[in-house]
Amino acid sequence: MNIFDRNAKRLQKERAALSADVGLYDYLKEEVGFRLADRVFDIKREFKTAADIGCNRGFISRHILAECVEHLTLTDTSATMLEQAQGTPGLQMHKQLQDEEQLDFEENSLDLIISSLSLHWVNDLPGCFARIKRSLKPDGVFIASLFGGDTLYELRSSLQLAELERKGGIAPHVSPFTQIRDIGSLLNRAGFTMLTIDTDELIIGYPSMFELMWDLKGMAENNAAFNRPAHLSRETMLAASAIYKELYGKPNEEGIPATFQIIYLVGWKPGPNQPQPLPRGTAEVSLKDLGTIFEKGGKIKLDQDT
Template structure:
């Protein structure tokens, strides 16, 4: 293995950028996940009684966060939110150097974009460097359980028709690794939370229309073999037969991973050194310690 080789190329950056551009006029028809992410980020800021004079929005579809912030209790404590103008930087975080001076931002938000990063720890490290000491990062990405139903039926339908199947749904990060990813990127006090959302559709084709409107369709690197109408129809049959509900609608699972981390600062709470505790655990819990003797 070549030690100088970079991270694996999972996603095609130009393809992802083009898909995001095409989705921008349509996102208003399918912005429910982005709005949920924005509202969660705003809720986090409402719980923190401090000011954020310089704020940067790196979200896939910027503007939704600022709109949610405007009507919140935290709105008066956050300065003007500047949206990243470079679509490629929003489409594929970390693909190029983040064009922001080091230690220049009090708050950085990246909603519904980081799951398209070929090098997620590297993208997070860039964000951490752009934060002032004790600056806050709030991020959201799709997690491993996202579109599990769609993944299963597309694979089965293509296997039936072709004897082999190409990946059609992105490999998403495990939400339970979120805090570890932040820590690896140099953030202090990392927190990750997983929010599972089930959305019900009339059929598979309605789901795909929403994914296109979001800019969340397949951009895996390499040649993409188009699905035939027959394979898509068979996948729709499998979806309805396997997951369909009593009213004929089908569920689609989305797993939203919310991240929060701070740029390190000497004022932040730090864990005590190992062996420095002044009280035994049994005393702290108010229980009688067992000696192991009969």
């Protein structure tokens, strides 16, 4: 079952990219792209071939150095955003229009696949992960970020309370996000190993709820679910703004906070040179004896069964 309207999301991205002040709304994606690129640098390896899927306006490529990645392929559904993406000096880049839901790379062709704040709009995330793994070479790595389930919880609850009060029911005005507890199982299901998953929270202040919603539109992060309502009444908007300020605004301070939960993930395609666990039953001591071993300064091999 499809949740998101991919064509609507493509049009939203096109409209945002064609705006004269599009750069004003880069602050969040720029910060997350920088943090994700830093995780690529932490891997002490030179990647010959890499791909940035759902690259937006190049929030990762503008931080990737040629000394780290030799050739980077940028993909996105928005032709205008793809055109605006730039790289660092010396970085070889190739751009192609491609949907994250229909990746078309050759099998075992890439050393690295990266994606920043794009995969939360994918309907078939397990299928997307499987295609990413298929495209990677053995011992290739997948590094990505996406919005987590706690993102914009203040806005979501304020709109729901306002609609309950005014309309007697609620509509989905904020798109659903993936929960962190699901990411690990989806990556395991796709066949990735040596997983690393962590979260970060960015809390950004806005004068009011209206500026937040305006910025979300400028980022092309407005709602793209199929069941999104076509209209939100002025009365409900004003009520939601007052509720937002009352519930989440700090006393004696102007403005309101908005929380963005970022999930970072790293997964490796199995390869012959990766570290392997020792066979079960080959340990020399039990976990209950750790204290004694450490006191004597000894070296141990643990039994996985314990």
